[in-house]
Amino acid sequence: MKKKAIYAYAVLLLIVIPSHAFSLRFLDYLTPFYLVAAPLVLGKRVNIYLSGRQIALAVIVSAVILLPFLVFFSATKNFVPPGPVALAVQLFGVSFPEEIFFRGFLQDTLGNNYKGVIVTSLLFAAAHLPAFVFSGDPSAPLTFFPSLVMGFLYLRTSNVIPSTIFHFLANVVYLGSL
Numbered sequence: 001m002k003k004k005a006i007y008a009y010a011v012l013l014l015i016v017i018p019s020h021a022f023s024l025r026f027l028d029y030l031t032p033f034y035l036v037a038a039p040l041v042l043g044k045r046v047n048i049y050l051s052g053r054q055i056a057l058a059v060i061v062s063a064v065i066l067l068p069f070l071v072f073f074s075a076t077k078n079f080v081p082p083g084p085v086a087l088a089v090q091l092f093g094v095s096f097p098e099e100i101f102f103r104g105f106l107q108d109t110l111g112n113n114y115k116g117v118i119v120t121s122l123l124f125a126a127a128h129l130p131a132f133v134f135s136g137d138p139s140a141p142l143t144f145f146p147s148l149v150m151g152f153l154y155l156r157t158s159n160v161i162p163s164t165i166f167h168f169l170a171n172v173v174y175l176g177s178l
Contacts, residue, residue, distance in 0.1 A: 001044065005109040008038040009123055012101070020130035035097035039105035046104030047159045058153060058162035062169045065149060073177040081176050090175070095167040096160075098124075102147070103154035103163045112158060117151030124150075139174065146170045 015034055019027035039046050070079060082090065107120040125144035132140035149170075150163040157163075 001042070001109050004042050005044075005106055008042060008101075009106065009127075011038070012127060016127055017130045020134040032093045032097035035101035038101060042105075044105050044109065046100050046108070048100070048104070048161060049159055050161060051157070051159065054157045054159055054162045055165065057157070058165035061149065061153060061162075062166050065166075066169055066173045070173050070177065077177055079173075079176045082172060086175065087172065090171045091164075091168050095171060096164050099150065099154075099160040099164040099167055103150060104160040107151055107154055108158075112155055114155070117148060117155055121147035121151050 012031075012034060015027050015031055018024050019031070073079075102120055102124050106123060107116045110116045110119055121144050124147040125141060128140040128143040130140075131137040146167070150167050153162040153166055154160065
Protein backbone atom coordinates (compact mmCIF):
# COMPACT_ATOMS: atom_id res chain seq x y z
CA MET A 1 0.00 0.00 0.00
CA LYS A 2 2.95 2.37 0.60
CA LYS A 3 3.92 2.20 -3.05
CA LYS A 4 0.35 2.96 -4.11
CA ALA A 5 0.26 5.92 -1.71
CA ILE A 6 3.43 7.37 -3.26
CA TYR A 7 1.98 6.90 -6.74
CA ALA A 8 -1.23 8.62 -5.62
CA TYR A 9 0.87 11.52 -4.32
CA ALA A 10 2.74 11.71 -7.66
CA VAL A 11 -0.59 11.92 -9.49
CA LEU A 12 -1.61 14.74 -7.14
CA LEU A 13 1.54 16.62 -8.15
CA LEU A 14 0.64 16.04 -11.80
CA ILE A 15 -2.60 17.90 -11.10
CA VAL A 16 -1.21 20.65 -8.86
CA ILE A 17 1.90 21.64 -10.84
CA PRO A 18 0.14 22.35 -14.18
CA SER A 19 -2.65 24.10 -12.30
CA HIS A 20 -0.16 26.67 -11.01
CA ALA A 21 2.33 26.63 -13.89
CA PHE A 22 -0.22 27.27 -16.62
CA SER A 23 -3.06 28.83 -14.58
CA LEU A 24 -5.33 25.91 -15.41
CA ARG A 25 -7.92 26.83 -12.80
CA PHE A 26 -10.28 23.99 -13.76
CA LEU A 27 -7.72 21.70 -12.10
CA ASP A 28 -8.39 23.54 -8.83
CA TYR A 29 -11.88 22.01 -8.96
CA LEU A 30 -10.53 18.57 -9.78
CA THR A 31 -8.06 18.53 -6.89
CA PRO A 32 -10.54 18.13 -3.98
CA PHE A 33 -12.32 15.33 -5.82
CA TYR A 34 -9.02 13.57 -6.42
CA LEU A 35 -7.97 13.99 -2.78
CA VAL A 36 -11.14 12.23 -1.62
CA ALA A 37 -11.37 9.67 -4.44
CA ALA A 38 -7.77 8.39 -4.39
CA PRO A 39 -8.02 6.67 -0.97
CA LEU A 40 -11.42 5.23 -1.89
CA VAL A 41 -10.23 3.86 -5.24
CA LEU A 42 -7.17 2.35 -3.58
CA GLY A 43 -9.33 0.68 -0.93
CA LYS A 44 -8.01 2.65 2.04
CA ARG A 45 -10.52 3.22 4.82
CA VAL A 46 -10.15 6.73 6.24
CA ASN A 47 -11.19 7.32 9.84
CA ILE A 48 -13.87 10.01 9.99
CA TYR A 49 -16.12 10.22 13.02
CA LEU A 50 -17.45 12.80 15.44
CA SER A 51 -16.14 12.78 18.97
CA GLY A 52 -16.85 15.60 21.41
CA ARG A 53 -13.56 15.03 23.21
CA GLN A 54 -11.57 15.12 19.95
CA ILE A 55 -13.40 18.21 18.71
CA ALA A 56 -12.62 19.93 22.02
CA LEU A 57 -8.96 18.93 21.64
CA ALA A 58 -8.87 20.43 18.13
CA VAL A 59 -10.49 23.66 19.30
CA ILE A 60 -8.11 23.99 22.27
CA VAL A 61 -5.03 23.28 20.15
CA SER A 62 -6.28 25.73 17.52
CA ALA A 63 -6.82 28.45 20.13
CA VAL A 64 -3.41 27.94 21.73
CA ILE A 65 -1.57 28.02 18.41
CA LEU A 66 -3.66 30.36 16.27
CA LEU A 67 -4.69 33.08 18.73
CA PRO A 68 -1.11 34.32 19.28
CA PHE A 69 -0.62 34.33 15.49
CA LEU A 70 -3.84 36.30 15.09
CA VAL A 71 -2.91 38.80 17.83
CA PHE A 72 0.56 39.29 16.37
CA PHE A 73 -0.67 39.93 12.83
CA SER A 74 -3.69 41.98 13.86
CA ALA A 75 -1.28 44.51 15.37
CA THR A 76 -0.29 45.50 11.82
CA LYS A 77 -3.42 44.51 9.84
CA ASN A 78 -7.09 44.25 10.62
CA PHE A 79 -8.49 40.74 10.63
CA VAL A 80 -11.26 40.49 8.05
CA PRO A 81 -13.10 37.19 8.30
CA PRO A 82 -13.78 35.51 4.97
CA GLY A 83 -17.38 35.46 3.77
CA PRO A 84 -19.65 32.41 3.91
CA VAL A 85 -18.79 31.18 0.41
CA ALA A 86 -15.05 31.41 1.11
CA LEU A 87 -15.58 29.60 4.43
CA ALA A 88 -17.50 26.80 2.70
CA VAL A 89 -14.78 26.48 0.04
CA GLN A 90 -12.09 26.37 2.73
CA LEU A 91 -13.90 23.66 4.67
CA PHE A 92 -15.25 21.43 1.90
CA GLY A 93 -12.89 22.25 -0.97
CA VAL A 94 -9.58 22.55 0.86
CA SER A 95 -9.31 21.49 4.51
CA PHE A 96 -11.46 18.35 4.56
CA PRO A 97 -10.20 16.85 1.26
CA GLU A 98 -6.57 17.63 2.09
CA GLU A 99 -6.92 16.03 5.51
CA ILE A 100 -8.55 12.94 4.04
CA PHE A 101 -5.65 12.54 1.63
CA PHE A 102 -2.66 13.67 3.68
CA ARG A 103 -3.56 12.48 7.17
CA GLY A 104 -6.22 9.80 6.68
CA PHE A 105 -4.49 8.24 3.69
CA LEU A 106 -0.81 9.15 3.43
CA GLN A 107 0.08 9.48 7.11
CA ASP A 108 -1.92 6.41 8.02
CA THR A 109 -0.29 4.42 5.20
CA LEU A 110 3.27 5.68 5.73
CA GLY A 111 2.99 5.25 9.49
CA ASN A 112 0.87 7.04 12.03
CA ASN A 113 3.91 7.79 14.15
CA TYR A 114 6.39 10.67 14.57
CA LYS A 115 8.28 9.74 11.42
CA GLY A 116 5.00 9.54 9.49
CA VAL A 117 3.99 12.99 10.76
CA ILE A 118 7.27 14.52 9.55
CA VAL A 119 7.31 12.73 6.17
CA THR A 120 3.66 13.57 5.51
CA SER A 121 4.26 17.21 6.50
CA LEU A 122 7.18 17.40 4.08
CA LEU A 123 4.97 15.97 1.33
CA PHE A 124 2.19 18.40 2.26
CA ALA A 125 4.57 21.37 2.03
CA ALA A 126 6.03 20.06 -1.24
CA ALA A 127 2.54 19.87 -2.72
CA HIS A 128 2.12 23.57 -1.86
CA LEU A 129 5.46 24.60 -3.40
CA PRO A 130 4.05 25.17 -6.92
CA ALA A 131 2.09 28.09 -5.44
CA PHE A 132 5.42 29.58 -4.35
CA VAL A 133 7.33 28.77 -7.52
CA PHE A 134 4.71 29.88 -10.04
CA SER A 135 2.65 32.44 -8.10
CA GLY A 136 5.18 33.78 -5.62
CA ASP A 137 3.08 32.84 -2.56
CA PRO A 138 5.64 33.23 0.25
CA SER A 139 3.50 31.29 2.72
CA ALA A 140 3.48 28.08 0.65
CA PRO A 141 6.73 26.60 2.06
CA LEU A 142 5.57 27.49 5.57
CA THR A 143 2.67 25.04 5.30
CA PHE A 144 5.07 22.49 6.78
CA PHE A 145 4.58 23.92 10.29
CA PRO A 146 0.77 23.82 10.54
CA SER A 147 0.98 20.43 8.84
CA LEU A 148 2.98 19.19 11.82
CA VAL A 149 0.13 20.25 14.11
CA MET A 150 -2.42 18.55 11.87
CA GLY A 151 -0.24 15.45 11.79
CA PHE A 152 0.08 15.35 15.57
CA LEU A 153 -3.69 15.75 15.95
CA TYR A 154 -4.17 12.79 13.63
CA LEU A 155 -1.45 10.83 15.47
CA ARG A 156 -3.25 11.45 18.76
CA THR A 157 -6.78 10.69 17.50
CA SER A 158 -6.54 8.57 14.30
CA ASN A 159 -9.44 10.70 13.05
CA VAL A 160 -9.38 13.36 10.31
CA ILE A 161 -12.01 15.57 11.99
CA PRO A 162 -9.63 17.18 14.56
CA SER A 163 -6.95 17.87 11.95
CA THR A 164 -9.63 19.25 9.60
CA ILE A 165 -10.82 21.64 12.31
CA PHE A 166 -7.30 22.95 12.88
CA HIS A 167 -6.61 23.12 9.12
CA PHE A 168 -9.83 25.05 8.51
CA LEU A 169 -9.25 27.50 11.35
CA ALA A 170 -5.60 28.03 10.34
CA ASN A 171 -6.71 28.83 6.78
CA VAL A 172 -9.39 31.22 8.05
CA VAL A 173 -6.90 33.03 10.27
CA TYR A 174 -4.39 33.21 7.42
CA LEU A 175 -6.93 34.45 4.85
CA GLY A 176 -8.44 36.96 7.28
CA SER A 177 -4.99 38.33 8.05
CA LEU A 178 -4.01 39.04 4.43
